[in-house]
Amino acid sequence: MAPKVKPLPGRSLPVMAFGVAILVHGGFVVSQMRQNATHAVESIPIYVVAEIIIGALISLFGSIGRFEPIRVPDAPKPSWDTLHTRHDFILFKGRSTSLCGFIEDRMQLPPNIPAGGGSSSTGESPVSSQNAE
16 A cells, blocks of 8 residues: 655645745845956856845745645536537638628729629539539
8 A cells, every 4th residue: 555645735834934044145245346456347256146046946836825726627528419519610700791792892803703702704513513424
């Protein structure tokens, strides 16, 4: 039998305070370096950068709450009718039918295409020419 694993604790004020103290110390070191005339501000030592990153991570770890499990049964179960519908295609079809009249009113048709979107200038459909053989 596997031993039970205890979950991570919730918000911990002492851990957050320790992380904030590290951040404040890193900020104090940077401000002292700015006041010091012999040290350039652009060259902050790597240990100060590491201290700030570690302080931020400790504060973050102390501030996160307890992890909750994801509950799948809370999601609505799709019905069989809506399982295979493509909503984007339905919206595209709806927009195209409403914009068709708007576009035809404002744009000129090419000279060899009749109004209404016929496929050829002779009026024959490609299906009828294939069936003739």
